Amino acid sequence: MLELTGISKQFNGRTILKNLNLQVTDGKTLAIVGPSGVGKTTLLRIIAGLEDADQGEMTWNGAKTTSEELRKQGILGVVFQNFALFPQYTVRKNITLAPTLSGTSQADADKKADELLNQLSLTEQENAYPSTLSGGQKQRVAIARALALNPDVLLYDEPTSALDPALRDNVADMLNQFKQAGMTQVVVTHDMDFAAKVADTVFKMPIGLEA
Amino acid sequence: MNYIGEILPALLNGTWTTLWVFALTLVISIPLGILLSLGLTKGTKNPLAVAIRWILNCYTWIFRGTPLLLQLIFVFYGLPIIGVVFDRNSAVIFAFVLNYAAYFAEIFRGGFQAVDRSQFEAATVLNLTRWQTLRYIIIPQVTKIVLPSIGNEVINLVKDSSLVYVIGIGDLLRAGNIASARDVTLVPLVLVGIIYLLLTFVLTMVQKQVEKKFANFD
Numbered sequence: 001m002l003e004l005t006g007i008s009k010q011f012n013g014r015t016i017l018k019n020l021n022l023q024v025t026d027g028k029t030l031a032i033v034g035p036s037g038v039g040k041t042t043l044l045r046i047i048a049g050l051e052d053a054d055q056g057e058m059t060w061n062g063a064k065t066t067s068e069e070l071r072k073q074g075i076l077g078v079v080f081q082n083f084a085l086f087p088q089y090t091v092r093k094n095i096t097l098a099p100t101l102s103g104t105s106q107a108d109a110d111k112k113a114d115e116l117l118n119q120l121s122l123t124e125q126e127n128a129y130p131s132t133l134s135g136g137q138k139q140r141v142a143i144a145r146a147l148a149l150n151p152d153v154l155l156y157d158e159p160t161s162a163l164d165p166a167l168r169d170n171v172a173d174m175l176n177q178f179k180q181a182g183m184t185q186v187v188v189t190h191d192m193d194f195a196a197k198v199a200d201t202v203f204k205m206p207i208g209l210e211a
Numbered sequence: 212m213n214y215i216g217e218i219l220p221a222l223l224n225g226t227w228t229t230l231w232v233f234a235l236t237l238v239i240s241i242p243l244g245i246l247l248s249l250g251l252t253k254g255t256k257n258p259l260a261v262a263i264r265w266i267l268n269c270y271t272w273i274f275r276g277t278p279l280l281l282q283l284i285f286v287f288y289g290l291p292i293i294g295v296v297f298d299r300n301s302a303v304i305f306a307f308v309l310n311y312a313a314y315f316a317e318i319f320r321g322g323f324q325a326v327d328r329s330q331f332e333a334a335t336v337l338n339l340t341r342w343q344t345l346r347y348i349i350i351p352q353v354t355k356i357v358l359p360s361i362g363n364e365v366i367n368l369v370k371d372s373s374l375v376y377v378i379g380i381g382d383l384l385r386a387g388n389i390a391s392a393r394d395v396t397l398v399p400l401v402l403v404g405i406i407y408l409l410l411t412f413v414l415t416m417v418q419k420q421v422e423k424k425f426a427n428f429d
Contacts, residue, residue: 050332071338084333087428088351097347098337131429149337 007056016042029185031195034205040188044157048078077151081158083142085130091141092126095148116144136167153184160194172197218390218399225386232372236307244315251320274313280374282306287378303375318360322353355425362418366411
């Protein structure tokens with residue numbers, strides 16, 4: 001279980017997060033919801049280790065830890081709002097690059113990529129470059145790239161915001177499939193309907209914080 | 212034709228000088244420019260990094276803001292006044308590398324800053340090391356961004372190499388100029404022009420091929 005306690009963060013004297021406590025239960029999906037500008041993405045970035053909290057601590061299965069340690073242990077995977085795929089590489093290379101650079105053999109990385117490409121209906125796009133993909137395809141590649149490192153917890157930043165509304169239900173189905181497979185997920189979203197479809201627990205960000 | 216045959220060895224000898232100035236400057240100044248661009252790129256507020264950035268900004272301002280000819284004269288004729296003496300070839304390479312590295316540093320700085328921050332972050336969350344991030348994620352993207360500007364500078368370098376005549380090095384232009392003055396004919400200068408055009412034509416073709424290699428991604 002991932003637990004955050006007393007997380008606070010200020011930007012330029014403005015309080016974004018104040019003494020937040022959060023628990024992410026194994027195998028469950030937690031949705032962090034709230035309107036724009038309340039610090040949902042900041043909170044996700046703190047969990048991912050892309051921002052430092054001013055105060056607070058993190059534990060993993062009861063042991064005190066940091067995002068950096070979790071990342072180095074391959075516990076966290078992140079799917080960015082804009083997907084952040086590597087434009088110079090094909091879909092397959094996007095998926096296999098990090099595992100091979102971290103020591104996995106090319107054969108094993110390719111085998112895992114085959115599974116993910118098949119699971120996420122990307123087999124036909126394996127040699128395509130990101131610029132030629134649709135938004136939904138890009139998102140699936142971003143998810144496959146994160147899953148290739150076998151994370152325990154997958155973090156999503158606004159997974160529906162860059163997609164056609166018609167694709168929203170597909171994303172919800174996909175996240176629910178991952179949950180059934182035992183994946184722990186944290187989803188930041190401003191979309192309450194989407195949160196209701198995927199989340200076991202909804203964390204509402206407090207609004208109206210003052211410095 | 213006989214006349215061309217007579218002066219061609221001297222011109223080719225001068226071309227060799229042009230080529231080594233070109234090649235040596237390029238081989239040293241591009242890696243140096245990449246290294247300096249990392250120091251020029253805004254990021255950390257660490258006082259040492261800020262001080263290095265300030266010094267590098269002064270360096271690029273001076274070397275891009277004054278003529279290469281002045282820099283060449285300063286290094287070869289000026290520095291001996293304060294006891295720093297270079298031989299001709301070293302003076303050329305020293306001045307050319309400092310000048311071109313300043314341009315390349317600014318070009319690469321722009322290239323690094325044009326790469327979306329999320330690319331660095333994606334590499335971070337995928338647990339890539341700083342070197343792996345640069346080598347596999349950032350530099351290929353920066354290379355595509357800077358290729359047209361680098362191509363222009365490379366072609367400029369071929370032409371700028373003619374400035375070495377000012378410190379008495381026998382390059383292509385000097386060889387043509389001597390032959391033209393001696394024989395009172397335009398033919399050597401026309402040949403010099405043709406050789407420069409051939410050199411820049413080859414470089415333009417190489418540039419196009421490299422750009423084609425990077426054309427498969429946006």
